[in-house]
Amino acid sequence: MSDLLIAEPWADYALLDSGNGRKLERFGDRILDRPDSQALWAPALDEDRWSQADARFSGGRDEEGQGRWEAGKGMADGSWPIAYGPVRCEGQLSSFRHVGLFPEQRVHWDFMAERVGSERAGTDFRLLNLFGYTGLASLIPAARGARVTHVDASKKAISWARANQAASGLDAAPIRWICDDAARFVAREVRRENRYDGIVLDPPKYGRGPKNEVWRLEEQLPDLLSQVGALLDTDARFMILTAYATHLSPITLRRLVEDAFAGRSGQIDHGEMALREQESGRLLPTSLYVRWQRHG
Numbered sequence: 001m002s003d004l005l006i007a008e009p010w011a012d013y014a015l016l017d018s019g020n021g022r023k024l025e026r027f028g029d030r031i032l033d034r035p036d037s038q039a040l041w042a043p044a045l046d047e048d049r050w051s052q053a054d055a056r057f058s059g060g061r062d063e064e065g066q067g068r069w070e071a072g073k074g075m076a077d078g079s080w081p082i083a084y085g086p087v088r089c090e091g092q093l094s095s096f097r098h099v100g101l102f103p104e105q106r107v108h109w110d111f112m113a114e115r116v117g118s119e120r121a122g123t124d125f126r127l128l129n130l131f132g133y134t135g136l137a138s139l140i141p142a143a144r145g146a147r148v149t150h151v152d153a154s155k156k157a158i159s160w161a162r163a164n165q166a167a168s169g170l171d172a173a174p175i176r177w178i179c180d181d182a183a184r185f186v187a188r189e190v191r192r193e194n195r196y197d198g199i200v201l202d203p204p205k206y207g208r209g210p211k212n213e214v215w216r217l218e219e220q221l222p223d224l225l226s227q228v229g230a231l232l233d234t235d236a237r238f239m240i241l242t243a244y245a246t247h248l249s250p251i252t253l254r255r256l257v258e259d260a261f262a263g264r265s266g267q268i269d270h271g272e273m274a275l276r277e278q279e280s281g282r283l284l285p286t287s288l289y290v291r292w293q294r295h296g
Contacts, residue, residue, distance in 0.1 A: 105137065
């Protein structure tokens with residue numbers, strides 16, 4: 001089934017406006033002005049509202065492009081807290097315009113939290129988070145009792161994720177933080193015959209592993225998905241795939257998942273993800289997704 005997943009604003013995040021190739025957002029108590037190539041329409045708010053931004057990112061219109069932040073005095077401390085439910089994230093201004101979390105992912109956070117907390121209540125839910133970044137998709141299930149294996153190729157991202165774990169009061173949560181190339185790690189897990197109840201993966205279009213391994217989404221995703229399918233237990237609950245900055249169709253991604261999950265019963269949904277503007281209600285598209293979930 002094709003569907004549009006819409007992330008609504010919450011207490012610590014709001015998409016305030018978008019247009020002219022940019023978006024105006026509030027993360028916690030900070031307002032940021034960042035480029036967004038999808039926002040080709042006219043802004044809904046006046047220039048005075050946009051001028052209230054605490055920081056503005058210049059350059060790097062695509063996801064891989066570097067640039068720089070023009071930050072006001074309110075950003076002098078360099079980091080600030082952002083909350084989502086029981087989880088806390090340290091917001092930071094990175095050279096790739098990101099700040100530590102992707103707010104549209106809340107649709108997946110809620111999906112996982114519901115299934116970890118209810119469908120396997122009282123048992124150990126084993127979750128694998130590939131390309132885990134700063135850990136929100138690891139910490140939210142962990143807060144509901146999941147045993148999480150978090151894999152990312154960046155030592156900086158792992159360190160950031162650990163700091164978020166401490167800030168969230170989840171030091172005792174059973175999370176394995178692994179700095180490794182995702183494809184290599186998955187291949188080893190298949191050989192070890194390890195299995196998981198849920199897997200989430202958010203691969204970049206292009207990247208490098210800790211040993212300079214090269215990742216190209218369109219070349220390596222088919223093989224990775226086939227291995228991911230082998231890692232799911234016989235009664236596994238879900239698999240979530242998100243893709244950014246790609247020219248692939250969500251139908252293409254769905255076909256890859258269908259191939260990888262051939263013979264496994266369940267429902268496959270695919271489509272787009274979007275953020276809703278807080279005041280106007282307009283939608284800003286962000287990414288593509290495919291979700292498999294077991295029936296029953």
